[in-house]
Amino acid sequence: MAQTLYKTGITTGQTVTAAHVTQSIDAFTGGEAYNISLSGSFNMTGSIALGTPGGDLTVVGPSTLNGDTSISGNTSLVNSLVRNCTITGSLLITGSTLTVGNLTTVGSITGTDITATSFVSGSTIVGNKNGITQDNSGGAVNITMTTTTYPPASIIGITQTTSNNAVAFTLPEPEIGLHYTFTAAATSTGTGTTTFSAPSAILNGIAICADATELVESKTNFIFASTNFTKGTRLYFISDGDIWSITAYCLCETGRVSSS
């Protein structure tokens, strides 16, 4: 257990023992453990090593760290009041970062994945759509999409060239702003159809075909006849929360598509 410096027996006119004087020396050379309390200021021009090993540094007042700072443990900047952390240099975090308040940088923010639970806003947003490929080599495809398995704004490239396996996708429940693009990576073969469905009769839009256009009004399914999901065909679906708008850019004639 650490000791405390004492004054017992130190009186003018009495003999001072060596221990009276050496206790301070022991304390400040680290020869023995002493608990030191200072009520004035402590001005250090040399280096200071705190918590070696296992001690803690608790700073109640404001802290200013002007030099390079390395924090290798978990760091928590906590207060019941809103406190601000201002970093005038760069900040590199190799672990995770969680802010309850705002995170603002004058410079750039760079991360592996950047995820917002609400909106992402920028004067310009740059990046590919999320890409997903699907073929029918494993048998007939009948997929009910979710926003987890098919992230919003994904493009799904379909290759339907194995046997007679049909391909069918059912869109998620409508959600405002949710949108998907489907493309034919190769012209479909075999006897299988290619079908895109809504959860109910809420498909509304238009099919633009080689010979004319065809309307889709309050339908559940939009279907390409076998061998007519032609390479380059593109379907765009966007929802307003109630309906799914469909725009089908078809490289076949209207007689080869249908809705039901």
Place this chain on the structure above:
Amino acid sequence: MAKILSKVGIITGNALESSFVTQSIDAFIGGEAYDISLSGSFNMTGSTFISGSLTVEGITSLSQPTTINGNVTLNNTTITGSLLLTGSISTVGNLTTVGSIIGTNITSANFISGSTVIGNKNGITQDNSGGAVNIEMTTTTYPPDSIISITQTTDNNAVAFTLPEPEIGLEYTFLANLTSTGTGTTTFNTDGPLLNGVFICSNGNLDKNDIESMGFNQTKFIKGTRVHFIANKTTWNFTAYSLCTVSDINYS
């Protein structure tokens, strides 16, 4: 006012006064306020509690969990553990994480870039239950790339939107949530003849250049109709996927 440790009167061969010894003790048990300066190093294996302020001009290494309750100003900082901030964090320089960044809203004054960008468009709904709709859009009230879902089913209230000034890359999508009713038209305008594009209709297509207004006659903004606008620097391109005939559209 805090005192300073004194060596005055401490001379070899002379008698020591008790205060010569006790001053140090008073200083280091906190009995009296002393200002202490060390020019060497200070090695502490126990805990340190500082109720005043701490200023470190050199390199600081905090190898254990650290709690800082006050405001913090850091220059170049590397944190290899996780960082939890319950207040705000602001960096003048760059913020780089090897892991992910997760927030409620992420806003950039310039551009946001990723190998893949995932997310819904911003959605806005508009109906005409409060009377005729005549909206001058701005990029603040209608954030770029929004989808505006229109329900025009009350009385004869017309619906009209005027697009913002063209700005390269700015785009909007309008969608008919229900087929319009009443005698009101559905119109999309620009400030000047800035509209260029094509109507794709049930019975054919119609292309138009340098028009100021385009839209749909009464009851012809049919459920599922989608109008997409995208701007270059000076004009607006439109594509109107129309579930009506060419004769049901209007333009000027």
